[in-house]
Amino acid sequence: MTTPRARAVLLPAACAFALAFAAAPAAPARRDAPPARGASPAPAIEEHLLANGMKLVLVPRHLSPTVAGAWVARVGSANERPGITGISHLFEHMMFKGTHVIGTRDYEKDVRLIEQQEALQDSIRAELSALRAAQRRGELDDMTKPESKTPRMRELEKRFDGLVAEQRANMVKNEFNTVLQRNGATGINAFTNNDMTVYFETVPANRLELWFWMEADRLRNRVFREFYSERDVVYEERRLRTESTPTGKFAESFDAVFWDASPYAWPVVGWPSDVASITRAQADEYYALYYQPQNLTAVLVGDFDPKAALALAERYLGAIPPGARPAPEMITMESRSLAEKRFHGEAETNPAATVRWHTVAFTHRDAPVLEIVDGLLTGPAGRLRRSLVLKQGVATSARAAHEPLKYEGSFEITAEAKEGRTPEEVEQAIYGEVERLKSEPVGADELQAAKNRYLTAAYRQLNSNFLIGLRYAVSEGRGDLHGAERIEAAVQGVTSEDVQRVAQAYFTKEGRAVAIWTRKGGGAEDPELAALPPPARERARAGLARIRAASDPEKLQQMLDMFDQMGAQMPPEAKPAIEYLRGKAQARLRELSTPKP
Amino acid sequence: MNDTNRWFRGAAGASLLLLLALPAVAADAPPPARPEQLRFPELRYAPPRAADCRVLLKGGIPAYLVPDHSTPLVTIHVLMRVGPDLAPAGKEGLPAMAMNLLTRGGTKTRTAQQVEDRASALGAQLESDLGSGGGGMFGLGGVPIGPACSRATLNLLAKDVDEGLALLVECLKGPAFEDERVKLRREQELQQMKQRNDESAAIEEREWGFLMRGGSHWTNRWTTRSSIEGITREDLVAFARRYVGPKNFVLAVSGEFDRATIARKLEAAFANWPVPGVNPGPPAAPAEPSAAGWYLVDKDVNQGRVSIGLRALDRFDPDYQAARVMNDILGGGGFSSRLTNRIRSDEGLAYSVRSVFEGGLYYPDPWRIQFQSKVRSVAFAIQIALAEVRRMRDSLVSAQELEVAKSKFIEGFPAQFETANAVAGGLAVEELTGRYQKDPDYYNEYRDRVRAVSAADIQRVARRLLDPARLAVLMVGNAKDILTGDPKRDAQITTLAGGDPKHMPLRDPMTMKPMP
Structure with a gap:
């Protein structure tokens, strides 16, 4: 299997969709049970509710003269619908494009130019609609090719480019980032996943007020300049991560196979047809629904005085007018799976097998147990490596990952076939280990070791301001600000019976989807x-x-x-x-x- | 030894200063109209100094000790100058395999499985590898050792540090290289090799290395099936005996401890090493100049990967800081840089576009523009990039560009040392790779050196380094589409290159020989 290599995101504010924080501790036990004191390594935090309904979390930490600031909008691809998939992520890009005062020389002129651009885009959309119909009739093989454009479309685009040039002359390029960078801000970026959109940067401790100024300004006065060229940038991001990687498109397709009803079925970056067609009006409407203060939580971690920070928060963030009505709830629930699903991916990748089961949401009481199951299977002393790799010699590597999201969850095991062994053999070996979890109680030492590993892993997540900020932002985005510490507490109480019960409940044949990976043009090497x-x-x-x-x-x-x-x-x-x-x-x-x- | 660390004391001092200086906020006063109108208290910041963290253990091992009481963890990195350059001919892959198996192949008294079980029971991370350490996502938690060094790392609860340290040292003193583990590692290496042509990014990286440093350089001596299959347990034992010893160690230690106690523990643990170890000195510089011209690798993907650049200078060059600032304005500074503004924001041609200039750790390393764009717009994006290179040579940067780039480096400096691990690791790497010895005041003088860079310096450096005639342009993607270009744009590869680019074949993943 090709695994995506971790790449340093060197381009600030570039935004990685679907950032996976594999080791992020997750999931509470019961919402009504407070975490046991001392059972979680969590630092002391302050929680505040600002006048407009925005939440504020403060974690003072005086180890270096820096402050990591983040805010999470509780909206992700799960809140989208067909036709606008990818809009949450596109939004994340647009939030770096400036405001009434940042990024422009003359705001009035800006507004005029944007309206003129929109009128032209309406005509372009009519052309695109005709192209779409032509492709459906089979008269065009690919409407996105430059050669597919109609003469009228070229003419409209030319006029549009003229307006863009005029707008560009009126802009102060990327001023949002430049102001922050000039003041020593680092790690200016954001990410979107299925459940949330998180924006963050680290500022020198003496520039905390700047953080509030910039974030409040963009929340209140954002202007979606360069909307259409940014859509192209997002498409390049899709090409980079999904379309031109060996298994990107396959992984996307496997997700769509795995989920029936859940909006997790579509990619965070959006389907290609949708990304290319999202309109500014749709974006405005989406913003009004999901970026109102009641749907946002800010997290500050680092070298500040909480009283001063709270006063700044009230002054800047608290002054943003609240939304008229609450953000709509995401209703759709995954229905119970009736049959095993199978997927055969022939790709430029080594032969491997992936088995993925439906499990539970982040706030579900069984989530901590699944964390322990993950821990028992993964790592140098984990069962997958011991059994599949070392004892049976059927695989060269194997890993498990529990992913409890806000609305639903999944548990996945992937192992790469050893030379001369087939993915199907690997699949059977995976089931062997899963059956063991169901039928044999876990020994006390093995269970304790998994708990110890979970505890140290949780401490490692508290290593820096940024990671602590991320922990709270992600927990909040998944539906419970205290989710991480709840699960840390609950994990220590997991019993051998819990493990067996949970394995039996979720690791079923009808609850799984299986991907068999073979090398394109090769297949598994002959024994x-x-x-x-x-x-x-x-x-x-x-x-x-x-x-x-x-x-x-x-x-x-x-x-x-x-x-x-x-x-x-x-x-x-x-x-x-x-x-x-x-x-x-x-x-x-x-x-x-x-x-x- | 003094338990208070000057760096953290300095940080706490800065914090107090801020507290006193923060103006009382009037909740009803309207915020200023522009961010420039905000007034900030002064931030006094002193970077960490090696002298405050460095201890020379009996036995001559330098150790950088940085306490951090925020979590009950301890991290111990044993850094070594062990790189791929140390592989004997025909045994490519030996150093990496030896380093990987140091902590995964058992010891004189414990099997590999027993070591893993014990580390697992303690919840510890115990690992070793060659050349990793860029720092994971968002640059946190790693140690930037570069491609010619290795590390063995232990991370665990402070209460278990005695047992963990004993385990780590046992692995390094007498690695057993169990047959079963050697066999597994070989299989894993071969599996990874098979994927060498799967990702266009991997192909680009590899061919860029060949263009920049030539086929004879150690960075381009790739493992092959036969080199990996030829590595024996005896090779591994001999390699570890030669290089894994106190003379080749620098320690970076951070976490919950007091300095005197941890120093005593380290001293005891690292005493009586069976062999002194050899520090092989800096790795060899490339013998040939970097290639110039246009190169194309055909790989059927719809996004072309582009690298443009040449070998520039090392970090000891007098123009080093001027070159960093120049690069920041051109393409290193994200959204405040020209390449990002033009290629990404203006034209929507790429998601990621940047220029990278790190200065070689030991010898001049490449300066490089890198971006990815849909195959049909590759030519147009390259045209823009080359125009920006020329502009950097032909005219002075604006006062504002200069000011933004410099203050970014100066004001953002404290973030580089945010964690104790970043301080210990960062300083230890300075000694491991030789800047501590050659330029001990680097961090202390860093901000003044950046401040001193002028617009004229930048133009002079751009003219010195960014010679268009010496540039290599490498493209990887669907060759036909890259050469076709976009009819809307007046840019063609053949016109830009003055002819056909050189078509480079893929290499056989198991032999690395060009495929017919």
Whole structure:
């Protein structure tokens, strides 16, 4: 399997959609039960509700003269609908485009130009609509190709580009970031996932008021300049992460297979057709619903005096007018799965198997138990490595991940097949371990070790201002500000019976989707080939590629004759490779001689 | 040894100063109309100094000790100058395998499984690897050791530090390299090798390395199936005996401890090492100049990856800071940089666009523009990037650009040392890679050196370094579409390049020989 390599996000405010915080502690036990004192490593925090309904979390921490500031909008791709998928993430980009005063030389002129652009975009949308209809009729193979554009479309685009040039002359480019950077802000960025959108940066401690000024200003006075070129940027982000990676599109498709009713079925970055068509009016409407103060929580961690910070918060953030009505609730619930789903991905990747089960939401009482199950399976001493990799030798690597999101959850195990073993064998080996969880009680030492690992992992998440801010923002985004500490407390009380019960409840055949990954154009390596000594194997592999590529029976017959001659002349140790190739060439010849139906 | 750390004391001092200086906020007064009208109290910040954190343990091992009482954890990094350059010919991959298995292959008295079980029971992280350490997501938690060094790391609860330290030292003193684990590591390496042509990013990175440092350089001596299969347990044992010893160690230790106590513990644990270890000195510089010209690798993906650049200078060069500021304005500064403004914001051609200039740790490393754009707009984006390179040479940067770039480095400086691990690791790497010895005042003088950079310096450095005739342009993506370009734009690769780019074949992933 190709795993996405962690890349440092060097481009500030670039925004990574669907950032996964794999080790983020998660999930409370019961909403009514306060976390046991001392059972969670959480630092002391202050919670405030500002006059307009916005929440504020303060975590004073005087280790370095910096403050990490973040705010979370409780909106993600789960709040979208077909036609506007990807809008939450596009929004995140647009929030860096300035305000009435930031990013413009003349705001009145700006407004005029934006209205003119919108009028032109209406005409462009009519053209796009016609292209879409033409593609549906089969008259166009791909409406997004430059060659597909109609003459009218080109003309409209030209006029639009003229307006953009005029707007650009009136803009102060990327001033939001520049003001912050000039004042020593670092890590200016944001991310969107299924449940939330989080914005953050770290400022020098003496610039805390600047953080409030900038964030309150963009929440109150944002202007969506460069809306349409930013849509193109988002599409490039989709190409970068999804379309031009070996398994990106497959992973997206597997998600869509896994979820039936839940809006988790669509990608955070949005379906290509939707990303390209979102309008500014849709964006404005979405903003009014989900970016009102009642739907936001700010988190500050670092070197500040809480009293002074609260006063600044009231003055800046508290002055934003509240929304007229609460953000609508996301209603749709995943229905109970009736049948196992299977997915065969032939991609540029090593053969592997992925099994994913439906589990529970972040706030569910079973979430802490699933964290422990994850811990039992993963890591250097985890069961997957011990069994699949070391004992059975069926895989070269294996990992599990529990992902409890705001509305639903999933548990996934992935293992990469060892050379000569098949993904199907790997899949069976995964089930072997899952059955063990169901049928055998976990030993006391093993269970305690998993709890200890969970505790130290939780402490590691408290290593820096930024990580602490992230912990609270993500917990809040998943539906419970105190979710992380609740689960940390609950994890320590998980019993062997809990593990068995939860494994039996969720790891069912009908509750799972299975992805079998094979290499495009390759398939799993033949065990016979894998058994050959290294130098001979290399030559045999090259020969095999020639045999597979051959489409002329006559050429294959010549190859077979050549193998016969070679077999007679070669030293005994080379014979197995020749025999192997002979067999393959004969099979290929049979294949070519069989008439196609 | 004094338990109070000057750095943290300084930080607390800064905090107090702020508290007193923050103006009382009148809740009813309207906020100022522009952020420039805000007034900030002064922030006095003294960067960490090696002298305040460094201890020379008996036995000659330098150790950087930075207490942090915010969580009950301790992190111990053992840093070593062990890089891929130390592999004997035909044994490429030996250093990485040896480093990986130091903590994963058992010891003289414990099997690999026993070591893992014990670490697991303690909830500890015990790991070792070559060349990692950029710092994970958002640069937190790692140690920036670079590609020619290695580290073994222990992270666990402070109450368990004695047992954990003993375990770590046992792994380093007598790694057993169990056959089963060597075999597994070999299989894992081979599996990873098979993926070498799967991602366009990996292809770009590899070919860029060849263009910039030449095929003979150690960074381009890739593992092959035969080199990996040829590595024996005896090779691993001999390699570890040679390089894993006190003369090749620098320690970075942070967390819940007092300095005197942890120093005593480290001294005891690292005493009586069976072999002294060899520090091999700096790795060799490339022997040939970087390649110039236009290069294209055909890979069927709809987004082209582009690298443009050349080998520039190292971090000891007198122009180093001027080059950093220049690069920041050109493409290193995210949304305040010209390339981002033009290619991303104006034209919507790329999500990620940047120029990177880090200065070589040991010898001049590449300066590089990097972006990804849909295949049809690759030519247009390159045209813009090259125009920005020329502009940097042809005219002075504006006073505002200069001011933004410099204050970013100056005001953002404290964030570099936000955590105790960042302080201990950052300072230890300075010694490991030699700047502590050559330029001990680097951090102390850092802000003044940045302040001294002028617009004229920037233009001079741009003219010195960014020679268009010496640039290499590498493109990876669907070659046909890249060459076709976008009919809306007046930019073609063949016109820009003055002919066809050189088509570079993919390499066989297991032999690294170019494929026909």
